[in-house]
Amino acid sequence: MEEDTGLNILAITIFTITLSALLSPLLHFSPYIPAGITFVLLGLVTIDTLSWKNQGVNLLLNIFASEEQKQRIIYHEAGHFLTAYLSQIPVTGYTLTAWEAIKNNNSGLGGVIFDTSFLEKKSQDMREFNRLLDRFGVVLMAGIAGEKVIYNNSQGGEEDIKKFQEINRNITLTATNFQMKQRLAILQATTIIEQNKDAYLALVEAMKQRKSVTECQDIIAEYHQ
Structure with a gap:
């Protein structure tokens, strides 16, 4: 970590x-x-x-941190942002450094901030709720996927894996099955990023400029008109 x-x-x-x-x-x-x-x-x-x-x-x-490490963080967080937008998981903000996180009263080195209130409001349709959890799991693994798309490996994501474990805590899974579920989520996130790579790279540039959430969302939307 x-x-x-x-x-x-x-x-x-x-x-x-x-x-x-x-x-x-x-x-x-x-x-x-x-x-x-x-x-x-x-x-x-x-x-x-x-x-x-x-x-x-x-x-x-x-x-x-080296310049590569700083760039990795942006590619990592852009992976979260892109897949969240395309999965209709609300994004309320993002930070890319520890100082930005402190100013926004968040912990860690930075990250995309999601509206996860849906996790506390279980739908009566459990199958729909589980599908939503699966989509959110893909979003959580998209930071790792984003790094792998650009660098062919990932150096971050430990906190994402913890959150992935947390949202799946009520599902009975063996260690092997959990790893398979996690790998599947990374594969799905990778596919989304690669299929939307132009939007992803444009989002990276926007986040480097610290554009607002709305501006970042508009940039992604331009590639889906």
């Missing part, structure tokens, strides 16, 4: 500082300096984890 990656980065940093304390006699500086820095970092990590939901770590990840 992104959060685990951030914590691992800080853990490596703390290890490096601690090691420098052990080597301080050779480096000719007081061991209290790296020890003090380590103590402060540990305190900040604890506060960040318990009170800020790892947003501090996410901000650090954004600062040190």
Whole structure:
């Protein structure tokens, strides 16, 4: 997960500082300096984890992210946005960095925000409700699919998989069957993106410019007139 990656980065940093304390006699500086820095970092990590939901770590990840990683996020989120629009899952907003997410009172490194109120209002027609869940499952896997379409692999999507598991928690599935269901959702999302690739790439450019949800939806609609 992104959060685990951030914590691992800080853990490596703390290890490096601690090691420098052990080597301080050779480096000719007081061991209290790296020890003090380590103590402060540990305190900040604890506060960040318990009170800020790892947003501090996410901000650090954004600062040190490569250009490819930043671009991957956009392609990932555009996959969600495109499939949500085509699946008639309402999109209420999106963010592409941790700072944008914080400003919008969201957690994580950013993402497309869906109106998921339909999950709390089960239709009397359970078959229709399950079909809606299946469509939403495809939308959740579309970030992974979007990365694979462009980069032939995916580096993100752990939180999406968690949500996919959550919406399927009431369905009795073996681990193998769940993996098959997840792979099928990724395949369906990939097909949607590839069949609408011009709209997808235009959406990516619009999201890079931080166009509004309505403007992004209008861009997709232009390819379906």
